[in-house]
Amino acid sequence: QTDVLGRIDFVNPAFENIIGRPTSDLQHTYLINGVFEADREAVLSGWKQSLRNKEVFRGRFRIPSQGERDLIWGDVMTSVIETPDKTLGSITVIRDVSRELEVEEALREEQQRAENILGVLQEGVLMVDIEGRIRFANQTACQFLGTEGDCAQQNFFDLVEIWSDDKLLTHNDFLTGGDIDSLYATLKNRNDGRYDIDLTVLHVRQGRYNERMVFVIRDDSERRRQEERLSWEATHDSLTHLLNRRAFSASLLKCQGEITEPAARSVLMLIDLDHFKPVNDEGGHLLGDDLLKRLADLFKDTVRQSDTVARLGGDEFGIILPMCGLERAEALAERIRERVEELRIEQDGRSFGVTASIGLTELVPGDRGPREVISRADEGSYTAKSRGRNAVVVVPAPS
Template sequence: MSDQQKRLQMALDAAHMSIWDSRIVDGQVIDGTVSWSARGAALLGLEEKALTQAFRDFLACVHADDRARVLDVLQDGVQRHGGYDIQYRVIWPDGSEHWLAARAQVFTGASGQPERTLGIIWDITERTRQEIMIAERKELAEVTLSSIGDAVITTDPHGKTRYLNRMAEQLTGWTSQLAQGLDIWDTMPLADEQTGATLEHVAVKCLHQRQTIGTSAHTNLVTRDGRQVAIEDSAAPIWSRDGEILGAVVVFRDVSHERKLSQQLSWQATHDHLTGLINRRHFEQLVAGALHTAKEQGHVHALLYLDLDQFKIINDTCGHSAGDLLLQLLAKLLQSQMRDSDILARLGGDELGVLLPHCPMEHARQVGEQLRQSIRDFHFAWDSRSYELGVSIGMVEINQDSKSLSELLIAADQACYLAKEQGRNRIHVYQEADVMLAQRRGEMLWIARLKEAFEQQYFRLYAMPIVHLREGLESHDEVLLRIRNSKGDLILPGAFIPAAERYDMMISIDRWVIRAVCAHIQSVRDSLAPVEALVEQRRRAPALYSINLSGMSLADSGLQDYITEQFVQYAIAPEQVCFEITETAVIANLPKAQVFMHHLKALGCRFSLDDFGAGFSSFGYLKALPVDYLKIDGVFVRDIATNAINRAMVKAINEVGHVMGLKTVAEYVEDEATLAIIRELGVDYAQGHAVGNLRPLVAGLD
């Protein structure tokens, strides 16, 4: 072997290559032979020694899927008198698959006919596997990016767009092909949700700061056709192995629905759902802000409390629907009488609040008088009847001398109370001397009224049906307390319960109700003849009565024994009594409440958690309480036909309640539309005018 041949062989060995030498017969590759060096034979998985074989035998070593292509490429090279470059698979005798690459030149004889191909051949199995793996990973990545729910855009180190997945194409309006090479702020413009101002792009910030930029809120994507879509976006750098930034990947998603829901929930947290006015909590925050400016900057504002006269009469006579409509009409009427800067709020029930910023008392009096006169002139028509209203207004100045928010609110409330005491439908401006006067009058008045109610038996029990929406045989009533005074006026709990709580009279009232209900159950049972009682018992389960308990009673250690005594005295089955407790009352007395409830549950009593859903901690506390019924707060039920958020809340509470094995009750079911939705959602019971009206529990005592 010459030196030149040796050097060639050394080079081939170093490159793991071998000589590819084939003979051609009559211009046909298929009829020729192939000569292999020892290294070349090893590339086929054969014994490592020199070998000459028929081309057909070599072709049998080629993967079946590649044979036709190998023969076509080689034959084409021969016919062109040129050469070829090809990659293909061979199957070794042990069944393993290997990739080979070959490059050869065609040589002709004296006659000009192709006689031989000569070239090199080498194993590319490992490289090909790596390429296949990389291609598969790339394909997997692209398929994954294309199919995930989030939108993804990648950029180069200069913020030029490289790739958009399918979701990004849908959101931006750009195709990946059209967007390639464009600045990211062209393909994905960002604007502030509130101001509309152009924002620094999250991808650009990521590339400049060389770090991940977390999710941002209040960001809008401006689409290719100019629409704005609420998004949450974040960006992360793409690093090379040597620590260089190759670009950025931006991940974003459409949060239009979530942001709209959040805005609606935020609105609901600060507004009264019925009237659209701001609610008490937000109103008090605004008053606190006004107080701050008064103290810090010397500004003067006015605070008004309005209590509607005669509203309760309309509400009781015509029903909640009439009362709701009246409040909505009055809200619009009063807002039309006020400046844009003035603030009108519903504080609860028939109470309204007004904040007049930067308003001296002289002008505040004029505004108050205008509001009073507008309400006085307003006539409310319902069922062919017309009703007149009045309003008692308490007014207080917010100035540098005002002490605190709580004292301001108390002062306005007391001034309103004195306006009512002085004959209603008038304005009373708060004076320092009003504090003790109002407190003393209020205490004496309510103590006397409640004592009189006990002594003269003015307390009355009413029943509000709780109707099962699928089974009609069950009788279940919530027992409600009223006072019928000597003048024949019916006083609602909202008027006397706060006073009773303030002066520690709630325990006595709760005990009176428990005893009266037990006496009623006994009287109903004793009024039936034995045969009638047996028929009634077989026809339906014994009537169930729900009794409301205050937080004070839950904390009363003697109440358990008192209830047991009444059951024994009146021979009452505990299964006929259900105690209704509010979430706030339970939370305030949780350890005692749990002991109390478990004790009475053991006797057979049932428990209902009232106004459920008003607190955000409801589900957490629910697991710790042995309740049977879940009464969904009426604030979510009453406008469920028109409010998608409230419908979702009722649906969620109902489903969780059922998962926990509880029966659910919807309050304030006032019309057929609401009732239909409650049925559709699968709520067990309904309570409200759509299924039953309030009635005296004891006939003849209305």
């Protein structure tokens, strides 16, 4: 408490503890002198403004102390004490907020650090409220959303569509669902941008009015391309880009499982090239590889899109002809045989080529697996070779 001149008349023990000085040192000193010098002018200005407006003065400023700290931050409130006849002085209440301000500053620094880190992440990170309004988003997230600059305060679900397993995931799906650790999905934004993403969703204060959802969006395109490449390499021949033996066997097994005694049965064709070794030995392996690639293209161009063509190894190829019928398959095999015979490659004044020994057999319900069918077709190609090569031989399936 001060007199009308601003001199201290009384302080309580709490004030003594705050500034580390006893009452005897403080009595009759001016209260304003207890304000840190650098803040004094602003405090006086605020005090005068409050007096003119007949308001309670409120301020936050530094105060020198002889306690644990040299300077403390005080949250201060000062009011005039007066009667109808005269002013008696003032009363001041001070609260030490030094520790609170330190915590607030530390939190601000941590928040700024977190925002700086989030800002440079390759993952998009955004937080939305229960209405879908974006409360925070880093720059990467805004790029996914197809917005220019800051995308905060816009509605996330108005900006994008998220699809998973051919299903459009709605605002309500995310709001009522649980946390999502890793969801492979496709994100489409309003600018026709399309991204393969790996999505994580976390709920904060779920079920409460101030619930938030945090979305972490990772571009998954490269991983999926790698996965597709590895899958392709595991099922295809690297030279001809046809299916390999493993994938061919799987396709044949699938085709056998779909046999329902249709009017036209499925047929297996095995093609064994004749005289391929001399091409390699005399023309070189590069010439042999070129011939194999051209033959692969020839086979694919001759058959239907629904047919399966594979390189089974070396100079052996296989073709599955679903619901083709033996008569049509035999005519197709003859056309392939003729085209193979016509294919020639010129090198250093010499002409190189091969012919084909082809075996055909139908797929029937009594077959126990791919090996039995392949064995019959193999028998056909061996018979063709024994008859002088460059021929098509049909091996009947057991009745």
